[in-house]
Amino acid sequence: MTKGSINVSVENIFPLIKKFLYSDHEIFLRELISNATDATLKLKHLTNIGDAKVDYGNPQIEIKIDKDNKKLHIIDQGLGMTAEEVEKYINQVAFSGAEEFLDKYKDAAKDSGIIGHFGLGFYSAFMVAEKVEIITKSYKDAPAAHWTCDGSPEFTLEAHDKAERGTEIILHIAEDSTEFLEEPRIRELLNKYNKFMPIPIKFGTKEINDPEHEPKTTKDEEGKETTEPHRQITVDDIINNPNPAWTKQPADLKDEDYSGFYRELYPMQFEEPLFNIHLNVDYPFNLTGILYFPKMSNDMQIQKDKIQLYQNQVFVTDNVEGIVPEFLTMLRGVIDSPDIPLNVSRSYLQADGAVKKISSYITRKVADKLKSLFNNNREDFEAKWNDIKIVIEYGMLSEEKFFEKADAFALYPTVDGKYYTYQELYDKIKANQTDKDGKLVILYASDKDAQHSYIEAAKGKDYEVLLLDSPIISHLIQKLESTKENITFARVDGDHINNLIKKEENTISKLDEDQTKALDELLKEVISSEKFMVQLEAMDSEASPFIITQPEFMRRMKEMQQTGGGGMFGMGGMPEMYNLVVNTNSDLVGEILSTKTKKKQERLINQSLDLARLSQGLLKGEELTNFIKRSYEMIK
Ligand code: ADP
Ligand code: MG
Numbered sequence: 143m144t145k146g147s148i149n150v151s152v153e154n155i156f157p158l159i160k161k162f163l164y165s166d167h168e169i170f171l172r173e174l175i176s177n178a179t180d181a182t183l184k185l186k187h188l189t190n191i192g193d194a195k196v197d198y199g200n201p202q203i204e205i206k207i208d209k210d211n212k213k214l215h216i217i218d219q220g221l222g223m224t225a226e227e228v229e230k231y232i233n234q235v236a237f238s239g240a241e242e243f244l245d246k247y248k249d250a251a252k253d254s255g256i257i258g259h260f261g262l263g264f265y266s267a268f269m270v271a272e273k274v275e276i277i278t279k280s281y282k283d284a285p286a287a288h289w290t291c292d293g294s295p296e297f298t299l300e301a302h303d304k305a306e307r308g309t310e311i312i313l314h315i316a317e318d319s320t321e322f323l324e325e326p327r328i329r330e331l332l333n334k335y336n337k338f339m340p341i342p343i344k345f346g347t348k349e350i351n352d353p354e355h356e357p358k359t360t361k362d363e364e365g366k367e368t369t370e371p372h373r374q375i376t377v378d379d380i381i382n383n384p385n386p387a388w389t390k391q392p393a394d395l396k397d398e399d400y401s402g403f404y405r406e407l408y409p410m411q412f413e414e415p416l417f418n419i420h421l422n423v424d425y426p427f428n429l430t431g432i433l434y435f436p437k438m439s440n441d442m443q444i445q446k447d448k449i450q451l452y453q454n455q456v457f458v459t460d461n462v463e464g465i466v467p468e469f470l471t472m473l474r475g476v477i478d479s480p481d482i483p484l485n486v487s488r489s490y491l492q493a494d495g496a497v498k499k500i501s502s503y504i505t506r507k508v509a510d511k512l513k514s515l516f517n518n519n520r521e522d523f524e525a526k527w528n529d530i531k532i533v534i535e536y537g538m539l540s541e542e543k544f545f546e547k548a549d550a551f552a553l554y555p556t557v558d559g560k561y562y563t564y565q566e567l568y569d570k571i572k573a574n575q576t577d578k579d580g581k582l583v584i585l586y587a588s589d590k591d592a593q594h595s596y597i598e599a600a601k602g603k604d605y606e607v608l609l610l611d612s613p614i615i616s617h618l619i620q621k622l623e624s625t626k627e628n629i630t631f632a633r634v635d636g637d638h639i640n641n642l643i644k645k646e647e648n649t650i651s652k653l654d655e656d657q658t659k660a661l662d663e664l665l666k667e668v669i670s671s672e673k674f675m676v677q678l679e680a681m682d683s684e685a686s687p688f689i690i691t692q693p694e695f696m697r698r699m700k701e702m703q704q705t706g707g708g709g710m711f712g713m714g715g716m717p718e719m720y721n722l723v724v725n726t727n728s729d730l731v732g733e734i735l736s737t738k739t740k741k742k743q744e745r746l747i748n749q750s751l752d753l754a755r756l757s758q759g760l761l762k763g764e765e766l767t768n769f770i771k772r773s774y775e776m777i778k
Contacts, residue, residue, distance in 0.1 A: 143300035144225075146233070167319065170266040171205075171328070172335035174216045174311055175343065176456055177264060178203045181220025181309060182341045185281060188221065196281050196307065202342040202380070205332065209323045212315045214271075218341075219308040222280040225287040225299060232276065232289060233297065236264040268293050270322050271313035277302050278309040329381070335457045337406075338386040338476075348379040388432045388476055389455070392420040404434055408447045408474065413437050416526050419511040421477065423503060427496055431477035433508070437529045438472065452478040464492045467505050469537040469544070477504075502543065509537075509547035516551035524561045527553050535618050545621070557587055557597050557609045564626070571606050582629040583638055586610045586619075595757050596634040599685055607634055616701040635758065636694040637721050651680035652727050653735075661735055665724065668747045674722040687728035688754035691721045722754065749776075 182201050188194035201219035208215065223231060267274045272293055279286035279302075286304035291297040304310070313322075321327050329345065336343055351372040359369045387395060387403035400418045404411070415434035423429045433449065448460040449471065455478065462471060465482060481496055512534070516523045534552055537544040553561045562570065567584070575583045585600055586608035587593045600607050610619070619631040632638030653661065658678060665676050674690075696719065724731060730750060737743045752769045755761040761769060 143298055145296065145298050147295050147297075167269045168322075168331055169262075169335070170269050170271075170313075171216075171322075171331050172456060173263055173266045175203060175205075175332075175336050175339065178216055178218035178220060178309065178311075179339055179341050179456075181218055181222070183220075185219075185221040185307075188281070194221070194281050200342075201308075202344050202378070204344040205328060207323055207325060207328060212320070212323060214313040214315055214322060214328075216311040216313075217308065218310075219306070222307050222309050223276075223278045223287065224280045224282060224284040225301070227280065228276060228278065228287050228289050228299060232264060267311065267313055270315060270319035272316040273314035275312040275314075276309060277304050277312070279304045279307050281307050332381045337382050337457065338384075338452065338455045339382050340384045340389075340455050342378075342380045342384055343382045344378045345381050346379045347376050349374045350377055351375075386455070386476075388420070388430050388478060392422065395420070400432065400434075403432065404474070407450070407476065411436075411447060411474075415474065416529055417511075417515060418475070419508055421504065421507055427479065427481040427500060427503075429477060429479040429481070429500055429503065431475060431479075433470070433473045433475040433477075433504075435526075435530055435533065436472075436474050438532055447474050449473060450476045451482070452476055453482065454478065454480055465497055465500060467501050467537070467541055467544075469533060469540050470504060470508060472533050472536075505537070505541055505544050506547070509544055513547065513551050523551070524553065524555075527555065527561065531612055532614075535612050535614055539614065539617055539621060545625075554608050554610070557590055557601075557607045564622075567606070567608075575605055577630070577638075580628070584608065584629060584631045585634055585638065586631060587634045588615070592759060593633075593635050595686065596689075599689075600634050602682070602684075616698045619698070620702070632694050633697065635691055636697065637691045638694065652683075652732065653680075657735060658726065661724075661726065661731065664734075664743060665747065668744050669722065669751060673718070674720055674751075676722050676724060678726050679723050680727050681723075681725040683725075683727045683729065685725050685728065686754070686757075687725050687730040688750045689723040689725070690754045690758045690760065691723060693719070693721065720758075720760075722751070749773075 182203070185194060185196075185201070186198055189196060189198040199219070203219075204215070204217040206215040206217065207213075274291055274293075276289040277286060278289075286302040287299060288302035288304075289297060289299050315323055325346075332343060332345055352375045355373040357370045357372055359367050361367055383406065386406070387399055390399075400420075401414060404415050404418075413436065415436050417435050419433045419435075421429055421431040421433065436447075449462045449466055450460045451458045451462050451465065462477070466473075466477065479500065482500065483490075483494060483497070512530075531553075534548060538548045538552060539545075549564055551563070553563065554567050555561050568582070571584070572582060575585065577583050585605050587597050588609075588611050590597065590609060597607050612618070623630060651658065662676070662678060669676060730746070734743055734746050734750075737746060749769075749772065752761055752765070756766075756769070
């Protein structure tokens with residue numbers, strides 16, 4: 143038996159390990175299973191190239207709880223270690239690795255996030271164990287070795303009679319970590335970190351119906367059928383899927399494989415994803431994965447089921463901030479890359495060149511996929527637009543490259559359920575919807591019901607009205623106006639009515655100059671100039687007599703303030719100011735003018751104004767009550 147002392151400077155490593163990763167103690171299991179996986183895959187490689195003349199077989203990794211003796215076993219059938227290798231890899235390499243890691247990051251302990259993932263390796267076992275044993279037999283022809291260490295730098299190393307190849311790690315669980323002797327807790331960890339690791343992981347056994355046995359059905363005299371019960375057999379409970387969908391080639395996967403994998407990832411999600419994007423690069427970095435567009439509602443709720451980051455099929459984190467562009471963090475799925483540096487801080491991650499490349503690759507890939515979905519099945523794409531627009535619009539706002547690419551597939555739906563690309567919309571309205579300066583005016587509604595009368599009026603003039611109702615739409619509109627040449631957006635109930643070039647027949651006023659002047663004076667007398675800017679317009683006689691609009695600019699600034707950003711103007715304390723457009727060609731206005739008594743004229747004006755306010759949802763409280771009372775009086 144050898145006794146020894148591990149590197150002196152390492153004296154204080156155990157208390158540090160315990161303290162440092164306090165909240166992350168559970169990762170010890172992932173680390174030990176990763177080592178077991180590495181050892182198995184290394185053996186596979188050696189047998190493949192003919193360097194190990196042993197039978198690889200069907201190795202698995204077993205996790206065993208021995209609650210009575212407070213032990214947890216991790217057993218693999220990998221390449222094992224000789225006594226010399228234990229000396230080298232455990233006593234020297236692993237220790238120096240742990241030491242270096244702690245040295246580097248102990249000051250950054252507060253910057254948790256990704257720190258604490260990986261790096262400590264084998265010695266993370268001491269976060270939960272007061273004593274660790276390794277019993278290992280190499281695939282090489284050498285006796286098995288038994289290493290024991292109780293957490294002090296002293297260890298023992300002796301021969302062991304283990305006959306089968308592989309390594310068994312025995313953790314003597316410490317008093318404060320007995321949770322790791324509970325079956326449900328270990329199952330939870332295996333599910334979280336090891337669900338897709340490449341070697342089957344056995345955790346106990348389970349009963350299943352014997353697939354070899356077909357239960358017999360018999361009929362009695364009365365013809366009643368009885369089927370005998372299934373025969374039960376006991377099998378290993380393998381907790382992982384060693385070949386998850388993302389590790390396969392897209393060509394080998396069908397739609398149901400993708401939706402099956404989605405369910406595997408998020409067993410509690412009952413809704414089908416809208417579509418998926420299979421990521422697969424090997425140059426200039428390695429990255430695989432599958433992203434899913436979930437069905438999404440307008441309120442960007444914080445999601446529980448997030449994108450998961452793996453490194454060679456080992457779960458690392460579901461905080462992918464910095465790696466996946468922000469607008470895509472609303473998606474679900476997995477990404478797996480050995481090239482993402484894990485044991486570094488988030489700020490470092492964001493500045494890292496490789497990570498930036500990964501992020502822009504993902505953006506590009508998502509844009510390409512959206513484009514091909516649009517091209518291949520436009521109808522389907524349109525049907526899904528409402529569920530995906532938030533992501534796309536957010537992407538257009540936040541990523542310049544995505545904005546450019548999205549021009550090909552971003553859709554602008556109309557109130558009648560047609561969908562235009564920007565170019566199609568442009569071609570459609572360029573002849574008919576320009577203002578006095580020759581600018582293209584894109585009309586839109588944000589609420590079909592609330593703006594119904596305005597939409598109808600605009601449609602009556604053959605204007606195309608879009609339905610843009612995302613919460614961030616005012617930001618996107620602002621961006622489109624500043625990128626596209628010579629266009630302006632105007633909400634249907636806004637002041638565009640004065641800006642759009644009117645058709646010839648509507649511009650001739652029925653009133654002469656004197657009448658117009660008289661009307662103007664009368665209106666200004668009755669209507670408060672603090673609330674309404676009265677404008678006389680000669681419109682189609684069928685159009686509403688009184689129309690309230692709000693200046694586009696003012697309304698949009700307010701909206702943008704509400705949804706963040708754009709707050710450079712102090713719009714908070716701005717008074718509500720509306721335009722009141724009075725249609726001088728309407729019959730009612732003619733009647734107001736010809737009415738004899740002042741009192742009656744005032745009544746007509748106030749009633750009309752209230753109707754206009756009512757249609758904008760501006761009449762409330764006492765004013766609304768009074769209006770309704772008055773209206774009943776009138777029809778009595
Ligand atoms: P890393 O896995 O990053 O190399 P670890 O501290 O986890 O660092 O492990 C140190 C070394 O110990 C490994 O590189 C490997 O050589 C050896 N080792 C650990 N666990 C096993 C195992 N189950 N089978 C064979 N070798 C192992
Ligand atoms: Mg390791």
